[in-house]
Amino acid sequence: MKKDELLTQANQLCAVDYAFKRIGGKYKARILWYLDMRGVLRYGELRRTLPDITTKMLTQTLRELEEDKLILRKMYHEVPAKVEYSLSETGQELIPFIAHLHAWAKKQIEMDALSVGKVKDERTAAVCKSVCDTE
Amino acid sequence: MKKDELLTQANQLCAVDYAFKRIGGKYKARILWYLDMRGVLRYGELRRTLPDITTKMLTQTLRELEEDKLILRKMYHEVPAKVEYSLSETGQELIPFIAHLHAWAKKQIEMDALSVGKVKDERTAAVCKSVCDTE
DNA sequence: CTGCATCCAGGCGGATACTG
DNA sequence: CAGTATCCGCCTGGATGCAG
Numbered sequence: 001m002k003k004d005e006l007l008t009q010a011n012q013l014c015a016v017d018y019a020f021k022r023i024g025g026k027y028k029a030r031i032l033w034y035l036d037m038r039g040v041l042r043y044g045e046l047r048r049t050l051p052d053i054t055t056k057m058l059t060q061t062l063r064e065l066e067e068d069k070l071i072l073r074k075m076y077h078e079v080p081a082k083v084e085y086s087l088s089e090t091g092q093e094l095i096p097f098i099a100h101l102h103a104w105a106k107k108q109i110e111m112d113a114l115s116v117g118k119v120k121d122e123r124t125a126a127v128c129k130s131v132c133d134t135e
Numbered sequence: 136m137k138k139d140e141l142l143t144q145a146n147q148l149c150a151v152d153y154a155f156k157r158i159g160g161k162y163k164a165r166i167l168w169y170l171d172m173r174g175v176l177r178y179g180e181l182r183r184t185l186p187d188i189t190t191k192m193l194t195q196t197l198r199e200l201e202e203d204k205l206i207l208r209k210m211y212h213e214v215p216a217k218v219e220y221s222l223s224e225t226g227q228e229l230i231p232f233i234a235h236l237h238a239w240a241k242k243q244i245e246m247d248a249l250s251v252g253k254v255k256d257e258r259t260a261a262v263c264k265s266v267c268d269t270e
Numbered sequence: 271c272t273g274c275a276t277c278c279a280g281g282c283g284g285a286t287a288c289t290g
Numbered sequence: 291c292a293g294t295a296t297c298c299g300c301c302t303g304g305a306t307g308c309a310g
Contacts, residue, residue, distance in 0.1 A: 016165050016233060019240035024159055026303070030151050043272055054304060059273060080271040081310080090243070097235040098151060104228055105154035161283070178292050189284060194293060215291040216290080 022068055027053055027061045029098055032087065035071065036095045040086045070094070157203055162188055162196045164233055167222065170206060171230045175221045205229070 023029055027050060034049050035041060041049070047058055062085060065071040070091035076082040087095070158164055162185060169184050170176055176184070182193055197220060200206045205226035211217040222230075 014165065015237045015240035015244060016168050018244055019236045020159070020161075020164055022240075022243075024155070026155075029155055030149065033151050047272095054306095055273065056275090056305090057303060060303090075272095078271095079310090081273080083272065093239055094236075097232050097239065100232040100235065101154045101229075102150045104232065105150035105157075108157075108225070109150060109153055182292095189286095190293065191285090191295090192283060195283090210292095213291095214290090216293080218292065 022070070023094060025061065025064075027057060028065060029101075031061060031065065032070065032091055032094055033098050033102065035085060035087045036092070036098075040084050043083050043085070046085065065091070157205070158229060160196065160199075162192060163200060164236075166196060166200065167205065167226055167229055168233050168237065170220060170222045171227070171233075175219050178218050178220070181220065200226070 023032070030050060031046065034046065038045075038049075043058070043062075046062075047053060047055070050058070053061075062071065062073070066073050069088055072086045072088050074084045074086070076084075158167070165185060166181065169181065173180075173184075178193070178197075181197075182188060182190070185193070188196075197206065197208070201208050204223055207221045207223050209219045209221075211219075
């Protein structure tokens, strides 16, 4: 959802609602998080970092983040094409909150694993950890 | 989505993704936020606080939050019925992050209003403000 | 390499009516 | 008062193929 569409109905929305419309969705927070951790990323790097994303969703999500001015897009007119994405200043303001959420989630996942006794495959978990939880 | 369903696929998920699955959706964050601001709330009070919610979504969302142990549910076997909802300890740990998000969103909304020059209806905005942004 | 176009399924959430 | 039950539209997101 675009920012100006949101504004037209801003009256009936509260701030928390507004925020979730801008950074909600299946991939937005993760992309912001990765961009903060790794700095500047190319399209293909992002795609490899999110193994479950399709090109359609990656492009669409990046466009929305760009229109909302949360990320910066830099094109190089070369052959083959090259595009770099990075966090904007506004986007960086969101990192502390994603970090807090991330810390909370990690703790929860560990507690869940203990109490329920699942998550056996430690190797797979380690892969996810290396991709997602690098600090 | 329930917690145990999440755990079965936890290996392929990263922490940020996990968190958004638990507090994402259209109403979850707002409900947690209101419960923190107002303490204990009854079903009907919650419904009035979220003017745009239907009983189906309110019940469903409350059930999911309860199963995820983010809120507490206390029933009184009286006539007429009475049920009270409040934050659990785990739920309270999420408040700082929602607060941060809320502050960010408020700032963004003001900036958007200035730059785009919309949001004319101040009375309606005031209503939302009184309901959503009470501190 | 970095996308866009098209088609399609599933599920989130809405509307309405009914109940202990 | 605090929900259930049912039906249904829409929109998110997936799969595939094509293009500059």
